[in-house]
Amino acid sequence: MTEWLFLIPGFPLLGALINALFGERLGPRWCGRLAATMPLLSSLVVLAIWLGPGAEPALLDRLWTWMAVGDFRVDLTLRVDDVTLVMISIASFVGFLIHLFSQQYLRGDYGERRYYFYLNLFVAGMLILTMANNLLLLYLGWETVGLCSYALISHWYREPENAWAGRKAFVVTRIGDTTLLLGIFLLFAQYHTLSISTLLPLVTAQPAPALLLAASILILIGAYAKSAQFPFHIWLPDSMAGPSTVSALIHAATMVTAGVYLCIRLLGLFAAVPGMLEAIAVLGAWTAFFAASCGLAQVDVKRVLAYSTISQLGYMFMGVGIGAPSLGLFHLLVHACFKALLFMASGAIILIYADDHDIRHMGGLKYRQPFLRWTFLAGVFALAAVPLISAAFYSKDAIINASFLVAGGGVPYALGLSGAVLTAGYAFRLYFLVFEGKPSELEGPYQMGWGMKIPLALLAAASIGIGWLQFPPGWPGPHLWVHWLAPELGLPPRPIGLEGGLLTLVGALATFLGIALGYWAARRERAGRGLSRWRFLASGWWIDGTILRLFPAPFYALGRLLRGGVENLGVQGLAQGGLRDGLRLSAYALARGENGLASRYAVSMIAGLLLLLLLIWSWPL
Amino acid sequence: MIVSLLVLLPWGIALWLSLAQRSAVALTIAGALAEILLCIPLLAGDPSAVVAIHLPLLGALWQLQANPLADLFALTTALLLPVALAVQWRHDEYLHLARILAVLQGALMGTFFANNFLGFYIFYEIVALAAAWLILRSGKKDRRAALSFLLYTVTASLFLLLAVLPIYLNRGNSTGIYDFSWIQLSGSDLSGQIQLLLFLGMLAGLGVKLPLFPLHGWARGAYVQSAPAAALFLSGATVLAGVYGLVHWAVPLLPQGALLFSPAGIILAAIGTLYGAFLALSTSELRETVAYSSVSHMNLVALGIFALQEQAWSGALFLSIAHAVLAAGLFTVLAVLEARGLGSNWEGLGGLFRRMPRFGAWTLLFFLMALGLPGLGNFPGEFLTLLGSFRVLPLWAGIATLGMIVNLVVFLRAYERSMLGQINPRLPAQIADLAQREWWIFLLLGAASLYLGLGSQTLLSDFAQLLPVHSPLLIGGAHGH
């Protein structure tokens, strides 16, 4: 079995390659079909692992040595354990559904072939990222998905804003990538290995506090930039310039969760630094709260979902931080399902409204698109964590409740709970504005084919039902998830008994409070007095604008300064000009001696000869 | 014997082209391919040395011997020449360019294989002259650029010669054998301070070719004003002479000096890396961006060399070979633009992707390579260089690492300005996408880049054997593990 692991990223990679080399001959339709087949094949291989040996003990597939110099060695080794298995299942299967959805969604677009190339490449990159046993190989996948994110955000490159948004996303995440690289340097300098499975025992065996602190901060910045955590979240709302399917796959289900995944993988590293996990929890909860508050004031349907993604990722980090990584991973899975659903549905909505993203122009969609309405509603339920009948109730609320038990968990709990209220608020505000009320006259006719309906239906079912894998402790019903992951991630703190019941009740109340808030917000919005008029919230607490004002300008100014000041004046002017003019002047001076008088030549020749003699005579040898 | 042929064959071709001026295309291509074939037995290992023109007190001037690093660099150079010729295919300047390129290539082979310092120096000067000639006679035929290149290199290489003379005299006095051969010059017992001084002198001569940070003044003119094919060869192959000189001559001859200079060198090169990247950021045209990014990359190579550390050295050598592929790719991009009559000025570009999607895709590939995307050719070199030097001087290596961010902005912006967005109304209505020949060049270079990026070990394992030859320091573990 293990020697077939390379097929998992190999299929999409092959698809991308075929597409790049022969795509022109295949034509866009067949490119699309080919591209969709590849993640399906990958997910079949993953399914074979689920059904076959499982991933315990971890499966290893060593391909070849990438680089080896002295004590530095990086093998291309793929590793699948239970955590990885979850991730590759999401990446391949959700990836496949989104490919399938794209067949109709993107038909006739001007960059179809390019789209499928990058989508396949992205799936391959994501699979490599998750299956990497080595930090550098992980970095390879990390950057590949970053590239695909860039290329797909600026997919509709003819609008300069889209290209700009793509660049913004790439640059912000690249800042994180660079710090991640520095963290890798630090770790290697200390432990002489980059293999995760060798590194983590070493970290516990030979702790180096200062270095580990620096390394974990650097790596965490990388994770935050990738996962759009405060204050690196600024790229995600703008990334909505890409097609909705891209937002579904990359900016909701998979790539942005890479940071969370990295934190789960390197939990041993963070745990070795005192106070680090607590900081992660607080920052995660803060991001969850902050982004949810921003989501409440957005008018672009996709920006609502983008802020929602940031917020949900915050919950995942919070889960990791409070020592419940298995719950974080659970929420990652749940979120992948419902957010992919919501994004794809919003893509359909946007098509129906003829590329209008503004939810204030929408309304009453439930009459003409009942299927869309019910699937969307399933996603909204999951996002708002409606008790019992939504998956997030079992994942997100579990994280919030677990944080209550942890020492110093008060702040995360409070932030998380208020975030949950806001979450339900913006989720239902979105739903009410789009689907309820009077039908908008902007609505156009649009028929979803099976290729679009099947993914939506599957994901809607998952958004409702997948939570039943893991009921709260003490409840009747299966408790598969946490115990299954316990060998990898340990058992998280879970509230049980009366305390657990009370916390669950509070969480449920928060959701209902949020639904009420959403209803209220939607009504005010209809009346034209909505929260979107509150610039502070709508602009995301002015953070994006502030950062854009603070950082790029000095950056470019430095470039101009170096060019104008140092290069043009100094290097080109002084150094080069000085050299040239110095030579020219001395040439003139010498040329004055070259007057054609042979006798003077004789004199200077003899003088030179004497000088040479003197030099030889006085040479200290 | 083969090594002599490697030098003489291109020179013979150049001579033939000057005299006969016939069948230039077939002959040059055949010659270029023959050079590649000649390189292959070298890689298999051909240690025989050719010794001729023996002069008393100086040693044999024509003393050519293969060594693993030289073989790799020679092969890289040999592979670049057909690319440069193919890029320039059937342009008016072809004959001219082919002739000078042949001279340049022969001289480069000479610098790689010369086992006698005077021989190396003479070849090195021929390289400088031929390169200046190339700038003067190709592209915009800019005299200032050619002059500036010539001034920089010739002035600087005087220092190189002056710095080696004391080593020669010192060795001659202590052994009684006055000879400029490598084996005779290495192992001098000069004191560290003097070695440092001499190392600086050699660095001036060799660093200017890289070009190292404060000595890079010629680069803009040379890369921007000459024809793309010429700039391709200059930035891809000619710089190798500088790298080779540092690795094969400067460091082994003056190990103590190199060690003393190491921290300053790392700082200098780190500054240079960032400096080049920042300059590439604010340019008025695409060619300038490419030129400065090349400067930035070569400073990174220098960083790796100065670190005197195993991984950094491997990385630097790897990067210098990868940089050849990168330069070929980027300048081919420029050549394609030029062949369609498009300038490289930003004002004349924009939205090209819509007209030339194939071209746009390949351009993106090479831009990605330039910004150090893992999986493509530049990354292993950059990574190893930075990793290795990080273990020596973490702060400055870390600062150099930030150059990756700048590089990203540089190339994404360049891509955005040239390829994406609205079609520039100044563009002609009809622009042909890549021709078959251009597509093949890109495909080969792209495949090379991917191979370097993913199969890096095939090259790196070669370095493992050759490193001890070139730096006794690395065995002693100057900055070892």
Next chain:
Amino acid sequence: MIFLGFFLLVVLAALLLGVLLLRDAMYGVVAVAAALGILAILFYLLGAPFLAAMEILLYLGAILVLFLFTLMLIGPEARAAAARQSWRSGWPLGALLLLAFALALAALLWQQQPITTAIHALGPALLGRALFGPNLWWSEAVAVLLFVVIGAVLVLHAGEKDHD
């Protein structure tokens, strides 16, 4: 022997002074020829009989005769014209040279230890073996050079002819 040496030196000095001061080139050439004769004796005394013979044969017999031919080709009126503007006003330079000569002589004579090597004659056989043994390539190179010189002179002469 030493006395003979000093005598030769004095005669040489007188002859060279003559070359320096004589106006007419013809006299100058003759004086140089005489000086070369003295030199030939010196060579002999230095143990180089073959070179002494060559000095007479080559320098006196060939080179200086070439000078004389040239002077005759130039003609008397040109010689006279040249003689009229014989020296430039270079007396500081002359004084400097004289000073340098004095210094060199002083450095030579006031040595701590005189050179007391006995001089053996090294004959032509030895020279021939040296010339055609280790120095064969140099000898050949010089031969080629002399051959080239003939060509050079011919070229110079050819150019002269079609000018007339």
Next chain:
Amino acid sequence: MIEIALAAAALLFFVGLALILLRRSLVFWLLGAELLFNAALLVALAGGARWHAISGQVLALFIMALSGAALAPSLALLLRVRRELGTLNVDGLRLLREREKQDD
């Protein structure tokens, strides 16, 4: 004896220099050059005598041959100069390019 030879060489050398530096006539310049050659010759011979080495004579012979080789074209040039420029004055040779064609 060797000192005397060296002294003679110094004499020859300085007189040769003086001829070149002080005289105006090309003929005397060439004579000066010959004296310089002879000075070198003498030193080579003296060195050979001092160390009983034949190489001094070899060197002297080469110098002799070279001086002859240098002189022959020089004299030919001198004749041409005389014919073209009508003078043997060194200071008259300052035009290093061809004179404009004149009809005379």
